Amino acid sequence: MQTTPVTARRPAPGRVRVAAIRAAVDMAAVPSAAAPQLGTVATDLFGHASPVLPNALAAALSNANPIIHAALALTNATRIERGEPWPQYEVMTEATCRLMERMAEERDALAAAFAIPVLPLAESLHRANGVPVGPLHAMAAAIAASRSAVLGPAGMDTRYVREDVPYGLAVYLRLAEARGLPMPVTAAVTTALGALWGADLRANPLLDALDLSRLDDDLRDGIGRA
Template sequence: MNIGIIGVGGIGLASAAWLAHRGHAVTLWAPRAAAPRRAGPQALTSTGVLEASVTVHWVGSVAELAGSDLILIAVPVNGHRAVMDALAPHLRAGQTVLVSSMASLSSLYLYEQARARGLADVTVASLGTTVLTARREAFDRVRIMTRRTQLGVSALPTARQGAVLQLCTALFGEGFTPQTNALASALSNINPAAHGPLALFNWTRIERAEHWPQYHYMTPRVAAVIERLDAERLALAAAFGLQVRTIEQHFAQSFATTAPRLADIAAELHAKRGGPPGPTDTGTRFLGEDVPFGLVFCAALGRIAQVPTPATDTIIATAGLITGCDFAAQNTLIEPLGLRGETRAGLLARVGA
């Protein structure tokens, strides 16, 4: 296939290496100036789970992805709306867009933008987490740490679910399961519940730019707070008639952990991996991305479904207090999606289209 990838961070480069190694023609576009100095074919080396050297093609504009059969969006969710606004005019009938990973119903935003432009034959697929975990080491080098063994995928329109499942399997291999709809994909993302408390309760380490292995500092009481947030996420899913995996199931399926409780899972992961290191930048995505596009989104769903979210609300407020940021105002999707005036039935109808 001809595959276009938007984003050249760890996930973008890892996906490019993985897909090129499987024989696909991969084209990369960097929405920000993080590309090599010239467009055209470039070597890309991956280490870790995939030891390979491949050739990928870099382009200078999103318009040059118009000929792709599949477009993979692999940028942080706080960049989704800008990227999708840039991409929408260049979509064509028959294309599939895979959002990895999706949050705050960004895939619904793109799907509705495409339909508003008269493109009824565009498929937008959603992953609630990434297939791979990776670290970018240079524009031409990436270290792939994990290929998750199980993860769900959804489709808009939902009638394309079977085709999307087959596509993801053909691209990345076995391990994909169908999710009910895009809302299930959004609510399957455990990062906001895990990252918010982990960053806040280790804030002085972040401010001092200390080295701290994050699973070692997911102590029992920090894990207990994360479990409270996760319980609210599960309650939201249930209120919309959805079932998503628990945070403990996420770790078991992603990293083959065996402990039943989160604190013990963290200790198990630290013993196995010794990392990854926690953030050392006060602008960390643990707050800057996961609070507005994860926790603020969950709070908005709580208002729609009349489900209380006190732990989520507390972490949002605390994150704003320590950073001085209005995280609720930083979500660029809630307003254009009309979630403030949405109903439970109305939202379910939209994601079930």
Template sequence: MAKRVLILGAGGVARGMAALLTKAGHVPMLWSPSGRSTQALRSLPLQVSGALDGALRIAIAQDLQTALHWAEVVVLAMPANGHRATLDAALPHLRADHGIIISAQLSLGGLYLHQALAARGVAALVMAWGTTVVLGRCLGEDGVQIGGLRARVEVAALPDTRSDEALALCHALFGDRFAKAESIVAIALGNLNPPVHMANALCNLTRIERGEVWANYDGITPTVARLIEGLDGERLALATAYGVRVRSVERHFRDTFALPEHLSLAEMAAQIHARRGGPPGPTDLSTRFITEDLPFGIVEIITLAQHIQHPTPLHEAGLTLFQCLCGRDFRAENTLLPALDFAAISGC
């Protein structure tokens, strides 16, 4: 049965999801906080290329309240920097019959929404994804290039008793690619992007600052890989301390890119670079490797560790170095974690 799906966001991932939903027979609508990212799409079809292709007419929201009243499902698909403000704007208009997807969760955004809804007495189903379904990149004002569709996405439902309902809804919308996560903490600690991106950005910082052209996986030399492995060891130990299981970075690379068991992390990165050439490494200090993954990924890991007095010295050192290098307080930029009731985490 076709679903009416409001997508909060209008970037590459949001546009890619709109295309995927349209192809599957659903009715998506895009909403942009400023309206700038959807202006052209009010009169032009969305030009889709890559893993999907075509010219698709996508509905554009006029205002958030009206769009939420129309929607059956709501998907948050924007950088984590905008999650708190967008969720707070949506909260007064969310209903118990809404299914709400956080794609993808950073800084326990699913828990923030669940707790905020509970405070209003609204028992909506919240679904926190470990990653995005589509790899999307905006092409101009009216286009999106879909680099691929993920074969597996883990999802944690809040409340956990509605996990089967959450999986069924995600399957109906985006296909048979979803698996139940152990908990929302498993989603949080299963996200490899923040530590991998922090290590790669730190060790290639001059390239980024100078705007040099370089390939992301080519930047993972044996020395950089050693730092990634050290960070990964801390993440895995923290997951064990919380009683959840997550994949190692080596297992993630092997499963994602079908690589043999005997290769080291650096050797896997070299093979991925040789096969694909890209994606390109960031060429500006405003990259999400720094502005999103540090305040909403690395700070999240450190905060979870501090909650149970578990050491993460490499993560803390990396954050401290970047705060000095960038002249920013990335801890203070996180607007989600300070609003959480951490006492509830053990029950999630």
């Protein structure tokens, strides 16, 4: 699935607060031909439309979370470290959104190198929150005005960094390196977050096990487990 069926938080054990239910979540599979069947299952389970993507890489690159979460984490690192409550859509300022847009431009160039479609960031926010498509900072302000605050992470163990960088941005960088494609802004954000978090955020053992020269075939046919 290109992203989660809902935007939600778990405020306490046994309690989940659902902020938004998505109208559509794109679906892919490995092997790629299994996507329509999995889409039917997802629609039955969650009720959203499940448009089919060409392959799992298209689903991964269409997920806006690595870009949005990394930019928010970088520009709010001290709030996260101090455990302060901060409303993430309210702080998606023009400057923060410019950073997201630059990263998205690099992501889009990577997707074009693989000849796969990706959702623009604005379309991702529209699908997730139902606000009209427009400048990112204006969409974020509309989301903030439409509901109670969605708080950003308040601890350094946040998935915004610990998951979305090694399994998001680091994947972009490894794929781009294999294609000889520069991604300087994405690389700089990844390096800066690694320095702030004191961690090697480019380490990804799943990528280490893949032969990227066979990626197109593996996405289409499946990856052997022998």
